[in-house]
Amino acid sequence: MFEHIRTYRFPISLICLVIYYIVGITLLTTSEDKEAIIRLTPFTLMFTTAVLLLNHVHWSKKLIFPIGIIILLGFLVEVVGTQTGLPFGLYSYSDVLGVKLFNTPLVMGINWGMLVYAGTLFIHPMKLPAWSKPVLTGALLVILDIFIEPFAIKWNLWQWLETVPPLQNYMSWAVIAMCFSWLLGKTLTPEMSNKMALPVLVIQFLFFVILAN
Numbered sequence: 001m002f003e004h005i006r007t008y009r010f011p012i013s014l015i016c017l018v019i020y021y022i023v024g025i026t027l028l029t030t031s032e033d034k035e036a037i038i039r040l041t042p043f044t045l046m047f048t049t050a051v052l053l054l055n056h057v058h059w060s061k062k063l064i065f066p067i068g069i070i071i072l073l074g075f076l077v078e079v080v081g082t083q084t085g086l087p088f089g090l091y092s093y094s095d096v097l098g099v100k101l102f103n104t105p106l107v108m109g110i111n112w113g114m115l116v117y118a119g120t121l122f123i124h125p126m127k128l129p130a131w132s133k134p135v136l137t138g139a140l141l142v143i144l145d146i147f148i149e150p151f152a153i154k155w156n157l158w159q160w161l162e163t164v165p166p167l168q169n170y171m172s173w174a175v176i177a178m179c180f181s182w183l184l185g186k187t188l189t190p191e192m193s194n195k196m197a198l199p200v201l202v203i204q205f206l207f208f209v210i211l212a213n
Contacts, residue, residue, distance in 0.1 A: 055196040074112025087172035090161035121197040138178030150212035
């Protein structure tokens with residue numbers, strides 16, 4: 001039984017994730033209680049992260065440290081951001097994303113970990129110079145953030161003092177994502193891969209595009 005699960009892990013994961021997000025989009029566009037649905041966002045992020053990590057090939061205990069550090073530092077940089085306006089600009093979180101510490105949802109650390117992992121594992125198998133992979137991951141996540149921001153503002157996940165995200169937000173995303181990707185990439189071996197990395201990025205992209213309008 002378990003052997004069959006391992007064999008069909010990717011298609012099962014992909015089908016489950018696609019169905020989950022289709023249901024989510026449907027409910028957010030048709031439900032009379034959209035606020036209750038959008039409050040499931042923390043669960044959605046954790047579910048997506050779990051599905052993603054379950055599809056990692058050639059798992060190593062060495063990966064626990066960088067992923068944990070990225071989640072922790074991702075949360076801390078958000079804390080600094082909400083308290084000082086650096087490095088992203090002046091913004092504040094609503095209570096939609098769940099439990100907060102220092103005015104910052106705890107799940108934001110998981111969000112950083114999930115996106116950096118997905119971006120890094122998508123780029124990792126490509127035959128490119130090592131230095132270029134974190135740069136490409138940073139660029140990829142900035143493109144994704146361009147579509148995350150309108151969604152987040154529309155559904156009141158967070159709000160910017162200037163109404164729209166400042167340029168420094170995207171510049172900071174690029175630099176931080178690049179550094180996190182470099183850290184994760186240092187522990188990846190050539191045989192490591194994850195078929196779910198690209199689908200997760202595409203699903204996230206489509207989800208934000210559809211619901212931002």
